[in-house]
Structure formats: structure tokens, C-alpha cells
Amino acid sequence: MTQPTVVISLDLELSWGSFDLSFDDELLKMGRWTHDIGVPNLLNHLTRNGISASWAVVGAMMRPSLPDVSGLPEVNYSHFSKPWFSYIPKYGDESTHPEWFGASLLKMIKSAKPEQEIGFHSFSHVLFGWPGMTRERAIAEYRYCAQIARELGIPTTCFVFPRNLVAYLAELRDAGFTCFRDASELAFRFSKNKLKSIGAILAESFLIRCEAGWRKYIPDSSRLRRLRKGLERVRRNGGIFHVWFHPENLYAEWPRLENVVACFLEELSVQVRNGDLRCLTMGQLANEFRTKVAIEQGCNLSPASFPEAGYANYVT
Numbered sequence: 117m118t119q120p121t122v123v124i125s126l127d128l129e130l131s132w133g134s135f136d137l138s139f140d141d142e143l144l145k146m147g148r149w150t151h152d153i154g155v156p157n158l159l160n161h162l163t164r165n166g167i168s169a170s171w172a173v174v175g176a177m178m179r180p181s182l183p184d185v186s187g188l189p190e191v192n193y194s195h196f197s198k199p200w201f202s203y204i205p206k207y208g209d210e211s212t213h214p215e216w217f218g219a220s221l222l223k224m225i226k227s228a229k230p231e232q233e234i235g236f237h238s239f240s241h242v243l244f245g246w247p248g249m250t251r252e253r254a255i256a257e258y259r260y261c262a263q264i265a266r267e268l269g270i271p272t273t274c275f276v277f278p279r280n281l282v283a284y285l286a287e288l289r290d291a292g293f294t295c296f297r298d299a300s301e302l303a304f305r306f307s308k309n310k311l312k313s314i315g316a317i318l319a320e321s322f323l324i325r326c327e328a329g330w331r332k333y334i335p336d337s338s339r340l341r342r343l344r345k346g347l348e349r350v351r352r353n354g355g356i357f358h359v360w361f362h363p364e365n366l367y368a369e370w371p372r373l374e375n376v377v378a379c380f381l382e383e384l385s386v387q388v389r390n391g392d393l394r395c396l397t398m399g400q401l402a403n404e405f406r407t408k409v410a411i412e413q414g415c416n417l418s419p420a421s422f423p424e425a426g427y428a429n430y431v432t
């Protein structure tokens with residue numbers, strides 16, 4: 117059984133995350149706020165508590181401006197009939213459009229201590245496991261991510277699918293990624309690809325949702341209580357407690373959710389220092405898993421040598 121472990125993953129996307137659902141000034145304001153305030157504050161809470169998180173960042177926002185996207189086959193979703201990049205400023209950059217581009221944020225995260233893991237949240241936040249997506253686009257998205265990874269000197273380790281719509285796993289593995297976040301509470305799953313040969317992070321997970329809409333009536337104390345319960349359970353039973361959210365979520369009703377997150381991180385940090393549990397990134401956990409499997413099987417570490425069993429079988 118895995119020793120008590122907490123994983124924190126963050127989907128960083130500025131305005132890329134929901135323009136296909138609704139595009140308005142509020143979305144851009146949220147993106148800009150995340151760029152200017154949300155990310156620096158969150159990073160500060162992590163570092164002052166000595167905690168490393170996995171930041172899954174939309175590849176296109178890692179750059180100062182949009183690269184040539186003509187190599188990406190168009191998607192064809194029924195809910196968004198425009199070309200995917202319609203709203204993205206073609207000639208803008210981070211200084212004119214910080215709600216879309218965050219190269220400086222990436223630098224900030226990259227140089228933080230303790231070290232943070234930088235992963236990918238696809239290249240352009242297209243929905244992988246969704247009608248209208250093609251295998252060609254998926255492969256191209258992975259290729260664009262890998263290209264940016266090379267440019268910026270970051271590894272292709274961890275991947276988080278937009279809206280957790282997991283699909284095209286064999287292609288993800290072929291692109292060199294070693295882990296992705298699986299969501300156990302998916303309402304829909306269009307992909308027929310079952311987890312076969314890539315280390316996935318599948319664990320009891322807890323999504324911190326934003327305070328917008330009816331959720332603003334959820335008392336902050338009850339959010340914190342649920343997080344504490346997760347810590348308590350993993351301390352008692354072992355296994356993995358995976359907490360994930362979007363830095364963008366901190367915008368609605370700010371600073372309510374930021375305060376909840378700050379308290380949680382402080383408590384987590386005390387427990388880590390006391391040796392009650394450990395906090396790992398997705399990549400560290402996947403690596404540990406691969407090593408253990410390789411030792412048990414006496415085989416090499418090539419991705420093709422993964423067993424059929426998913427991570428869940430291993431950690432529970």
C-alpha cells in the first residue's frame with residue numbers, strides 16, 4: 117500500500133479554459149486577474165509552506181504570443197462552430213494580452229523554490245474525448261506541447277486533459293508523457309481507450325470548485341473541513357489524496373477561496389514536516405510507481421513495459 121501521500125495539481129489556463137462555453141468580458145477579466153494576482157499569490161502560498169505542486173499549463177499560454185497554428189487540424193464541435201483560435205489575438209503578446217499569454221508566469225513557476233512541476237494542460241484546451249475531436253488533432257496537440265517543452269527546457273512528464281476528458285492515451289505515451297490525471301467521477305467518457313500502458317494518477321481526488329453561482333453559499337469552513345477530512349483519511353488509511361483545482365477558481369468572491377487554500381496548505385505543511393504524510397508531484401509519483409513495477413517485474417523502465425493494471429490497483 118502506498119504511504120500517505122498528497123498530490124496537488126493545478127490546471128492553469130487564463131482565458132483558454134472556457135471561451136468555447138461563454139466568451140465575454142468577465143472571462144477576460146478573470147484571465148487577467150489570474151495572470152496578475154491569482155498565480156503569484158498561489159505560488160507564494162505553496163512556496164512559503166514548502167510544497168511542490170504539479171502545474172498543468174495550457175501550452176499556448178506558456179509562450180509570449182501565439183505560434184503558427186496552421187499545423188493543427190481544425191476541430192468540429194457542435195457547441196462551438198467557429199475556428200478554435202477565433203478569439204485568440206493573433207498579433208498580441210503577453211504585454212498587450214496577459215489574459216491569454218503568460219510566459220512570465222511560467223518563468224516565475226519554473227524558478228520557484230521548492231521546485232514546482234510543470235506539465236501540460238494540452239496545447240490549446242481542445243476537448244480530447246469529445247465528438248468533433250480527431251486523432252490527428254490530438255497528435256498535433258501533443259506535438260506542439262513537446263515542441264514548447266523543448267523550447268523552454270521542461271520535461272514532457274505530466275498531462276492533464278481539458279475537462280478531464282481522457283482520450284488518445286497511446287498517442288500521449290508515444291509523445292513521451294509518463295502520467296496523466298484520471299478523474300474517477302466522470303459523468304461521460306467517450307473514449308474507448310482503457311488505461312493500458314501509461315502511469316496514471318488515479319486516486320481519491322477532491323476538486324476545489326470556484327465560489328461562483330450557487331456555490332458561493334457553501335461556507336468556507338465546510339470546504340476546509342472536507343479538505344481536512346481527506347488529509348485525515350489518507351493519514352489513517354494510506355493511499356493518495358489528490359487535490360486539484362484551477363488558479364482561475366480563486367477569482368470569484370476573492371479572497372474567500374484563496375484563504376481556504378492558504379489554510380489547507382499551512383495545515384498540510386505542518387503534517388508533512390511532522391512526517392505524518394508526504395506531498396509529491398504527479399511526475400514524482402508516476403516515477404516511483406514505474407520504478408516499483410520495474411523492480412517487481414525485473415524489467416526495464418520503457419513505457420511499453422507497464423502492466424495492464426492501472427495505478428488505482430496499485431495504490432489501493
Ligand SMILES: [Zn+2]
Pocket residue numbers: 127129133237241277278279
Ligand atoms: Zn482546463
